[in-house]
Amino acid sequence: MDSIYNSRKEREKEARKTLILDAAARILSEKDYYEATLDEIAAEAELAKGTLYNYFKDKQDIFESLIARGHTCFEEVLTKTLCEPESLESLIRNILVRLIKVVEENKYMVRLIFYAGAHLSDNEFTMMMKDLTTKWHEASQSLAKVMGQFKETEGLAPEELHTAALLIFAAIDRIIKMSFCNGESCPPKDIDNYVRLLHRSVCTEKTI
Numbered sequence: 531m532d533s534i535y536n537s538r539k540e541r542e543k544e545a546r547k548t549l550i551l552d553a554a555a556r557i558l559s560e561k562d563y564y565e566a567t568l569d570e571i572a573a574e575a576e577l578a579k580g581t582l583y584n585y586f587k588d589k590q591d592i593f594e595s596l597i598a599r600g601h602t603c604f605e606e607v608l609t610k611t612l613c614e615p616e617s618l619e620s621l622i623r624n625i626l627v628r629l630i631k632v633v634e635e636n637k638y639m640v641r642l643i644f645y646a647g648a649h650l651s652d653n654e655f656t657m658m659m660k661d662l663t664t665k666w667h668e669a670s671q672s673l674a675k676v677m678g679q680f681k682e683t684e685g686l687a688p689e690e691l692h693t694a695a696l697l698i699f700a701a702i703d704r705i706i707k708m709s710f711c712n713g714e715s716c717p718p719k720d721i722d723n724y725v726r727l728l729h730r731s732v733c734t735e736k737t738i
Contacts, residue, residue: 694732
């Protein structure tokens with residue numbers, strides 16, 4: 531009976547944390563980190579301000595939890611996409627389109643990451659960027675492994691495949707930042723051009 535009770539309490543706790551993070555995401559989609567207040571987040575979540583402290587230490591803790599949740603969302607989308615490659619070109623297209631969709635649905639992530647350096651200590655910002663770099667490195671290794679299955683990349687050495695994967699992610703990162711500057715949504719209209727040129731850039735010469 532205790533285990534059932536504890537399990538229910540844990541589910542309720544996670545549901546309440548999600549409620550708070552969703553509310554914080556909505557507030558931070560409209561306001562700068564410094565302008566957003568815990569009072570506003572509590573009101574948006576329809577909770578007493580004191581309740582927030584049962585789940586998070588402070589606004590900074592909420593911020594870091596939102597960043598972590600965003601990274602998890604990116605990883606889930608990428609993992610799903612890498613499991614269903616029909617062709618190299620469709621793989622590139624799906625990664626680009628789906629990651630842009632994630633950002634459209636989570637605009638607060640762009641705003642937070644753009645201005646992270648302004649409200650994090652040097653050590654916290656360094657740790658966040660180190661963690662982000664590690665995640666991108668792991669993701670690029672996974673992409674490189676899948677890319678090696680296609681005829682367009684025949685003859686590329688493992689390190690070249692990894693570089694090609696990094697090239698794709700670097701381009702996508704830049705596209706997303708240009709498309710959602712300051713959290714405002716302006717998705718690129720020339721997706722086909724991006725996909726075509728990215729595909730061409732990672733093909734071996736004999737397959738172009």
